[in-house]
Amino acid sequence: xxxxxxxxxxxxVTLGGMKVLDALSLTVYEGDYLxxxxxxxxxxxxxxxxxxxxxxxxxxxxxxxxxxxxxxPGRIGxxxxxxxxxxxxxxxxxxxxxxxxxxxxxxxxxxxxxDREMADEAIETVGLTRLKNSRIxxxxxxxxxxxxxARALAGEPDLLLLDEPTASVDPDMKxxxxxxxxxxxxxxxxxxxxxxxxxxxxSVSRVACLNCTLDWVGPSSSLGTASLESLYHHxxxxxxxxxxxxxxxxxxxxxx
Amino acid sequence: xxxxxxFEFMRNAIMAALLSSIACGIIGTYVVVRRIGSISGGIAHxxxxxIGLGYYLGVNPLLGIIPFSLLAAIGIGxxxxxxxxxxxxxxxxxxxTGMAIGVILIGLTPGYAPNLFSYLFGNxxxxxxxxxxxxxxxxxxxxxxxxxxxxxxxxxSFDEEYARVSGLKTLAxxxxxxxxxxxxxxxxxxxxxxxxxxxxxxxxxxxxRMFSRTLQGMMALAVSLSIAxxxxxxxxxxxxxxxxxxxxxxxxALVFLATGATxxxxxxxxx
Numbered sequence: 248x249x250x251x252x253x254x255x256x257x258x259x260v261t262l263g264g265m266k267v268l269d270a271l272s273l274t275v276y277e278g279d280y281l282x283x284x285x286x287x288x289x290x291x292x293x294x295x296x297x298x299x300x301x302x303x304x305x306x307x308x309x310x311x312x313x314x315x316x317x318x319x320p321g322r323i324g325x326x327x328x329x330x331x332x333x334x335x336x337x338x339x340x341x342x343x344x345x346x347x348x349x350x351x352x353x354x355x356x357x358x359x360x361x362d363r364e365m366a367d368e369a370i371e372t373v374g375l376t377r378l379k380n381s382r383i384x385x386x387x388x389x390x391x392x393x394x395x396x397a398r399a400l401a402g403e404p405d406l407l408l409l410d411e412p413t414a415s416v417d418p419d420m421k422x423x424x425x426x427x428x429x430x431x432x433x434x435x436x437x438x439x440x441x442x443x444x445x446x447x448x449x450s451v452s453r454v455a456c457l458n459c460t461l462d463w464v465g466p467s468s469s470l471g472t473a474s475l476e477s478l479y480h481h482x483x484x485x486x487x488x489x490x491x492x493x494x495x496x497x498x499x500x501x502x503x
Numbered sequence: 504x505x506x507x508x509x510f511e512f513m514r515n516a517i518m519a520a521l522l523s524s525i526a527c528g529i530i531g532t533y534v535v536v537r538r539i540g541s542i543s544g545g546i547a548h549x550x551x552x553x554i555g556l557g558y559y560l561g562v563n564p565l566l567g568i569i570p571f572s573l574l575a576a577i578g579i580g581x582x583x584x585x586x587x588x589x590x591x592x593x594x595x596x597x598x599x600t601g602m603a604i605g606v607i608l609i610g611l612t613p614g615y616a617p618n619l620f621s622y623l624f625g626n627x628x629x630x631x632x633x634x635x636x637x638x639x640x641x642x643x644x645x646x647x648x649x650x651x652x653x654x655x656x657x658x659x660s661f662d663e664e665y666a667r668v669s670g671l672k673t674l675a676x677x678x679x680x681x682x683x684x685x686x687x688x689x690x691x692x693x694x695x696x697x698x699x700x701x702x703x704x705x706x707x708x709x710x711x712r713m714f715s716r717t718l719q720g721m722m723a724l725a726v727s728l729s730i731a732x733x734x735x736x737x738x739x740x741x742x743x744x745x746x747x748x749x750x751x752x753x754x755x756a757l758v759f760l761a762t763g764a765t766x767x768x769x770x771x772x773x774x
Contacts, residue, residue, distance in 0.1 A: 299668050320670035327665065336536055337715040338661055346658050349669035355651045382716055398665075 249276040252312060252406055252436050253298060259306035260293055267293045269460045270307070277405075280432045280450065283440045285457035291440040292328065294457065295410050298438075299325055311406070321350035324399030324435070326392075328410040334384035340394050341379045344370055347401030362401075369400040373427060389420030396427065407435045413443055425450070507741060512628050516747070519630040520733035522638045523694045524707075526645050528726030530687040531708035532718060533680060537660050540705050542579055542681065545594035547688045547700040549575035549601030554622045554697070555608030564622055565637060565689055571601060572685035580678045625696035625748025627737060638690050645683050656680060657718055694733065695748050703729060706755040710762050732758065 253275040260268040268290040275281055285291050296302040297309055300317025312319045324347065347369065348362040370379045373393040378386065386394065392412055399407055409428075413421040421443075428437060429450050439451065453466055507513050534543050550572040557567030575597045582593040609616050621629055649656065658666040659676050667673045684704075691700045707728040708721065715721035736751030743750075 301664065301667065317670075320668060323668070325665065325668050327662075332661060333536065333538075335712060336661055337712060337717050337721050338657070339716065342657070342717070343661070345654075346662070346665060346669070349654070349658055349666065349671065352654070354655065354671075358654060402669075 249278055251275070252277055252279070253438070254310045255294075255297075255307065256309070257307040258294075258297065258304050258309055260290070260297060260302060261305045262293065262302070268297070268304075271457070271461050272307075273455060273461055275436065275438060277436055278432075278452075280428075280437045280452045281439065281455060282451040282453070283438065283455045283457050284442065284444060287442065289458040291442075291457055292410055295325075295408050295438070295440055298408060299323065321402060322405045324402055324404030324407045326395045326399045326407070326409040326412055329415060332383070336383065338383050339380050340375060340383060340386070340397075341366055341370065343383055343394055344379075344397045344401050347398040350402055365403065366397075366401045369397040372400060372431075373397045374423075389416040389423070392416055392420070392424060393427070396424070400431070405436060407431065407437045409437070409439045411441055411443075412439065413441065507738075512630075513741075515630050515632060515635060516627045516737055517734065518635050519627050519638065519694055520737060521730055522635065522642055523690050523703075524726050524729035524733060525642050526687045526690045527703050528707055528711070528724075528729045529649055529722045530645065530683055531704040531729070532711070532722045532725050533656065533660060534684065534704050535708040535712060536718070536721075537680075539681075539684075540701060541591070541594055543684050543688070543704050544701040545579055545598045546572050546575045546681070546685050547691075547697045548598040550685075550688055550692065550697050551606075551623075552601040552604035552608070554619075554692075555605030555612075558612045558616050558619075559608040563634070565634060565692065568689045568692060569686070572688045573682055575601060576681035576685040577678055580674075580681045584674055584677065621696065621748075622692055623696045623698050624746065625692070625694050625699060625751075627694045627733070627747045627751070628740075630693045634693055638693070641686050641690050645686055648679070648683060652676065652679065653719075660718075695752065699748060699752050702752045702755060703732075706759045707732060710759055713762055713766055728755075728758075 251274050253273070255271050255273045258268055258271040258273075259266070271290075271294070283291050283294065293302060297304055298311060298316055300315075309316055312322055344366045345358055345362060348358060348365060352358065352362070367376075367379070370376055373396050375390060375393055375397060378390060383391070383394065392415070396409070396412065399409075412424055412428075416424065428439070431437065432450070432452075455461060508517075534540055550568045553568035553571030554564040555567070556571065557564030560567070579590075579593045579597050582588040582596075583590045609619065618626075618629065620626075655666070655671055655676050658669065658671060659673050659680075663673055666676075687704065688697070688700050691703055695703045708725040710728055711721045711724035715724055732755040733751050736754040737747055739745075739754065740747040740750040
């Protein structure tokens with residue numbers, strides 16, 4: 248029996264008087280690769296923020312590894328949607344990735360050899376070894392996104408949370424990032440938030456459709472166009488990538 | 504020994520320039536990368552209340568500034584982060600309140616307030632040896648805290664939300680950093696005065712950022728630049744017999760303008 252990693256029980260979140268999440272119950276098990284889909288404003292990012300302990304639920308209950316949110320920072324690797332940062336900030340790729348080691352070190356304790364090794368390993372995993380000493384401001388969107396994934400990996404997390412990892416990258420880089428996640432799913436439980444329906448069915452194991460409340464959850468293989476259309480209130484093209492990694496994928500516009 | 508060094512006040516002035524530049528370059532780097540220059544200005548002006556307190560109690564005004572600037576740092580920090588008061592509102596409120604307290608306390612002090620002008624606009628030529636010891640002590644304190652918390656400060660400066668997710672107490676770290684700014688203000692008051700502290704906190708670090716790849720490198724360069732600005736300003740003020748604090752600021756501003764313009768021109772050429 249696989250153990251539950253995230254348990255949301257009738258979770259409700261109200262932000263500024265607006266109900267963003269309502270009566271959401273969802274369990275993520277160890278080894279899952281869950282894609283959370285939904286329209287903008289559907290509460291996807293809020294769900295991640297609750298899991299991270301950045302937002303407090305107004306009703307219901309959430310546990311992460313059996314504890315309240317924010318209690319197990321060392322087991323979670325977080326990849327934010329877009330980093331609002333100053334492109335002139337004097338910091339290298341490696342220094343950013345080292346931040347992933349923060350939960351492993353006590354306050355005032357300096358980074359050690361192990362931290363540097365783990366950071367270098369994470370940088371290699373995402374294929375940025377060549378750029379590891381570059382200033383962060385010189386990276387492209389895709390390189391920056393991979394840096395953020397490396398930062399999450401450097402902390403050796405059990406759970407990876409990704410918020411729109413492909414929102415601001417070109418199609419080639421999208422494939423690279425999803426290939427990377429395919430490799431990572433063997434070692435990590437992954438929750439991926441996206442409105443990129445093209446990723447669904449590629450390799451995720453489960454899909455949750457979120458629009459304030461949970462509309463639908465199930466294995467990715469049974470996700471139909473109908474459920475997505477009811478979620479988005481307009482026709483949705485489900486693009487499937489059944490061919491894996493061999494060259495350009497042929498999109499299929501319906502799912503039988 | 505050159506003529507200029509024969510005078511004790513000049514040797515003190517040079518010591519003050521060197522010692523104040525250490526704090527100003529290190530803390531100025533955080534001020535610039537975190538864009539908290541206006542908070543720093545608010546803390547500095549609130550400190551005027553401390554100068555008034557010093558005069559009123561008949562103690563060294565620098566000792567009066569310490570509680571006032573620390574209070575301003577924690578007050579502005581808590582108001583903006585906990586009470587959701589807009590940052591510029593909190594800064595304005597503290598700024599004016601501190602100055603008002605200072606004006607009233609100086610008014611209540613019998614007699615004339617000597618050297619008031621030098622606390623407002625700085626006078627590096629009048630730094631007594633006892634203040635140099637205080638400045639050295641604060642330098643050591645600031646340097647030690649920054650060394651101990653370097654990875655935490657780097658994390659909250661670059662990506663505060665990620666630092667929080669990683670389990671750091673970001674509010675406490677923020678307040679600690681603001682307190683370090685407050686102590687730097689105490690150091691800088693003798694050199695630049697509370698009105699012009701903000702220039703020396705930002706300009707050397709801002710110039711240093713254009714040439715730095717790491718935060719430590721930026722700090723080292725900012726310290727060096729600050730020393731250079733101070734010594735150049737000191738020398739020019741000696742030669743032309745003008746106010747030293749203001750001259751130091753003008754030298755810094757000129758270099759800032761020149762590097763900014765050069766960078767802008769270089770950027771245009773590339774395009």
